[in-house]
Amino acid sequence: xxxxxxxxxxxxxxxEDGTSPLHYAVEKKHNxxxxxQLVEHxxxxxxxxxxxxxxxxxxxxxxxxxxxxxxxxxxxxxNSTGETPLERAKYLMNLDRKNNYDALKFxxxxx
Numbered sequence: 219x220x221x222x223x224x225x226x227x228x229x230x231x232x233x234e235d236g237t238s239p240l241h242y243a244v245e246k247k248h249n250x251x252x253x254x255q256l257v258e259h260x261x262x263x264x265x266x267x268x269x270x271x272x273x274x275x276x277x278x279x280x281x282x283x284x285x286x287x288x289x290x291x292x293x294x295x296x297n298s299t300g301e302t303p304l305e306r307a308k309y310l311m312n313l314d315r316k317n318n319y320d321a322l323k324f325x326x327x328x329x
Contacts, residue, residue, distance in 0.1 A: 228261040236267035244286070247279040254285065263291040270298045275306055277321045284324075293325050 231238050240261040243252045257263060263286050264272050274291045277283035287293060294302055301309065304326065307319040 226259075228256050228259050229265060231265075231267070235269075238262070238265050238267075238273075240265065240273045241267060241276060244273045244277045244282050247282075250279070250281055250285065253282055257285075257289050263289045264295065266295075270296070271306070272303070274303045274322075275318075277303075277318050280321050280324060283318075283321045 226239075228240070229238055238261065240253065240256045240263070243249045243256055263274075266272055272291060272295055274283060274286050274293065274295075275297065277286060293304070296302055297306060304322050307322045311319040
């Protein structure tokens with residue numbers, strides 16, 4: 219409702235870690251409609267948190283990742299440790315930590 223009335227800043231970030239509403243929305247597999255609403259109202263798909271990670275790093279589903287890419291998300295952007303979103307997902311998978319590798323593995327086949 220706040221988005222509809224123009225009363226919310228979709229690119230506002232938390233001071234402590236720089237995450238935006240879009241960073242949070244992409245973390246849940248079933249939030250594609252929320253992700254779309256945020257982007258349609260101006261959310262920056264390449265906005266970075268304090269670790270220089272964009273929402274693509276946290277995409278919880280292939281559908282969300284593909285949507286972000288269609289909206290201009292950069293799959294080659296590197297975070298503060300020099301990793302791309304796919305490289306970060308692989309690293310976390312190797313640590314047996316819950317991650318978004320399944321959502322991003324299709325990037326391996328991208329040109």
